[in-house]
Amino acid sequence: MNIRFYNARVLVQDQNQKFQVINGEVWVEGNKIIYVGDGSDTDKVIKKNEIIIWQREVDVKKNLLMPGFKNAHTHTAMTFLRSYADDVPLQVWLNDHIFPKEAMLKEEEAYYLNILGIMEYLTSGITSGFDMYLYPYATAKAAVDTGFRTVITSGLNNFSSSIEEVEEQCHKINEMSDLVSFVPGFHAEYTCSKELLTDLANLANKLHLPVWTHNSETALEVKECKERWGMSPTKFTDSLGMYEYGGGGYHCIWMDDTDYEIFKKHNMSMITCPASNAKLNDGVAPLKKFFDEGINVGIGTDGPSSNNCLDMFREMFLASGLSKLKEKDANSISAEDILRMAISGGAKAMCLDDCDSIAVGKKADIIMIDLQQPNMQPINNIVKNIVYSGSKVNVKMTMVDGNILYEDYKFNIGFDPIEIYEKANRIIGRMDKK
Ligand SMILES: [Zn+2]
Numbered sequence: 001m002n003i004r005f006y007n008a009r010v011l012v013q014d015q016n017q018k019f020q021v022i023n024g025e026v027w028v029e030g031n032k033i034i035y036v037g038d039g040s041d042t043d044k045v046i047k048k049n050e051i052i053i054w055q056r057e058v059d060v061k062k063n064l065l066m067p068g069f070k071n072a073h074t075h076t077a078m079t080f081l082r083s084y085a086d087d088v089p090l091q092v093w094l095n096d097h098i099f100p101k102e103a104m105l106k107e108e109e110a111y112y113l114n115i116l117g118i119m120e121y122l123t124s125g126i127t128s129g130f131d132m133y134l135y136p137y138a139t140a141k142a143a144v145d146t147g148f149r150t151v152i153t154s155g156l157n158n159f160s161s162s163i164e165e166v167e168e169q170c171h172k173i174n175e176m177s178d179l180v181s182f183v184p185g186f187h188a189e190y191t192c193s194k195e196l197l198t199d200l201a202n203l204a205n206k207l208h209l210p211v212w213t214h215n216s217e218t219a220l221e222v223k224e225c226k227e228r229w230g231m232s233p234t235k236f237t238d239s240l241g242m243y244e245y246g247g248g249g250y251h252c253i254w255m256d257d258t259d260y261e262i263f264k265k266h267n268m269s270m271i272t273c274p275a276s277n278a279k280l281n282d283g284v285a286p287l288k289k290f291f292d293e294g295i296n297v298g299i300g301t302d303g304p305s306s307n308n309c310l311d312m313f314r315e316m317f318l319a320s321g322l323s324k325l326k327e328k329d330a331n332s333i334s335a336e337d338i339l340r341m342a343i344s345g346g347a348k349a350m351c352l353d354d355c356d357s358i359a360v361g362k363k364a365d366i367i368m369i370d371l372q373q374p375n376m377q378p379i380n381n382i383v384k385n386i387v388y389s390g391s392k393v394n395v396k397m398t399m400v401d402g403n404i405l406y407e408d409y410k411f412n413i414g415f416d417p418i419e420i421y422e423k424a425n426r427i428i429g430r431m432d433k434k
Contacts, residue, residue: 008060028364031402064369068127069312070346073300076117077110081305110135114142120310122406127365146413153185185212189233215249234259253283269296269349274318276302298346335387368397
């Protein structure tokens, strides 16, 4: 589909990655951006005697086109456990509430629960997710069927799946569609044996792929790992050769100096999940320290059961506010830094460098922010408005891979929202009856 957006404000980045707002047009041909500019130099794109047939020409009415947010850590299909078990510590939440219900989940149910999560992403301007959950084929199929972009990592642990299955998932999902990709991962140090982790490190090195995991999420996790192995989770898993091709950690709250060195040495990324960390009382991630060390940072919602909502505006505000509180310094992190984490930081972690900005040649993962609403006025500083006062009500359109999947509060994903809601309620209802 060829789409021309005109009369737009466009959020672009200069060579130093600094955000700028320009007035003009964005042209999308198929799944690629072919023109960004003020409209006076379109002869760069249109050759003599050639015309582009537009399927749609959209008057943006001076609203803002910007790159979509990257949700760099999530467990999408956990939508069925939203508001099901809350207000308890992480280990109680996992062992007493989540694991027993997950054991009852069927693959076809996970498919529809993924679609529910994808719908919520679209309403928040999220154009791709980095997913770790049961039934990765259901996750991949839901993404492909709805047109959503997803990077999947395995949640390998002692109780489910195997190295052989992870290798097979890696090959099959990476060949399925341009919209989905797969990298190896393990749930956490505390749910995996040393043998299993060693096998995973060997697999990642054989396939030349990065490895991802929940890392140093709670103080207890780090304390127990040190008692078990005499090292932090980062140091222990690195000692097994886990990060030769990079990767990273989700949460990374309770880090020591050696851990940062390992992240730098292997060019790893950290993904912060401030809402989940706050709700589970895990702690506040040292974002400024990661930033000062030059380590790439992305932002994730974590799953809809620990958060409980899949909203990047809420995450950005919390990442900013909690970090300022932790540092006791309102100047410790800027709105620009936070927005960069939510877009290009996540994209880098997810190996989606071709989806990280509105620029010629990039994939068309674009959102439209409605500026004609009270929380976006006056327009003193658009980046600050997005991070500090923006909300999902400002998301007027979400485009993934050149397709508009959400526009003016309506979905265009091939599924009736009411049917998806009914299915989600039936799934958790079935489990509760047993
Ligand atoms: Zn998680």
